[in-house]
Amino acid sequence: MGTKYQGSESEILALNAWIKMKRASNSIQNYINQSLENSGITITQFGTMEMLLHLGPLPQKTISQKMLCSPGNITLVVDNLEKAGFVQRKSNPGDRRYHLIHLTKQGQILVKRLLEKHVKNIVSAFSILSENEQRVFSDYCENLGKHCETKKKESNQ
Amino acid sequence: MGTKYQGSESEILALNAWIKMKRASNSIQNYINQSLENSGITITQFGTMEMLLHLGPLPQKTISQKMLCSPGNITLVVDNLEKAGFVQRKSNPGDRRYHLIHLTKQGQILVKRLLEKHVKNIVSAFSILSENEQRVFSDYCENLGKHCETKKKESNQ
């Protein structure tokens, strides 16, 4: 069951693709997040720690861009993670406009523990697609994302 | 550029698919939402009115399910739309647990005006995929969504 919008075939196609993408995204997110229930940390906090684990110490700007949220939001997220002892702001003498956010040993232990179930859930979510279908799907998403970024820049000129 | 996670090929595949899906979703949403800028209404408000335009009067429960948000949120959204004169709660004698939310004439005019650009943007966003690719993409999303809903129910038993 897709859109009820009365339009041309190409319109119906695109509207259905978009609504199904949103619903799928939502269902996947809800399913995956079960691995964070009762962990006491939020998705954004987990995403931040996961990033630091895999990419090493980062400035908040980078975190906010990759997490797709505002810098102000990351300030709060890092504040809370720092209070809990999972990350640490360390000064960066080379450029004093920003600090580098480091994962603490305690944060590393937590995120590694949660990551195991998290990855299992993602693999399980996508297992309905064959490996080749997953590759095709990734490519489609990549193309859609790039295309929209380009079009958005164009229209903002 | 995808995940830096060190894992098996099937793990990398699924993680990349998920991260690219999230980014694409975000880029598309940002691009599409340009049609609502300066309109004074939010995405949720627009989605609600669009739904009422195409499906007719609905109870709030249905709206919240289709909009993928909480019932409490819809109470507020409908409150605000009603204050602005775009929708109206009408009593439903057959079952007095809920009202039916009707789109007013004024709401109809607004949503029809916005819908034109909105649809154009969605078509434009997905135009990077061929019609057949859009069909394939829709199917993948539908399968992913259903699969996760099923798995979630299973694990909650």
Add this chain to the structure above:
DNA sequence: TAATAATAATTTAATATTGAACTATTGCAA
């Protein structure tokens, strides 16, 4: 029929998120 369960909406408190204004620092160009 009476009691219980289920459904729909609302309220409330807490949290998440954003955008805009502001400070500090750095890079660049006249």
Add this chain to the structure above:
DNA sequence: TTGCAATAGTTCAATATTAAATTATTATTA
């Protein structure tokens, strides 16, 4: 070198969102 633009982060106010508790109504069932 000095002034201006750009970058990074923070703060603040406003809004969005949720989860849980509550009320009202309807459905079920013993």
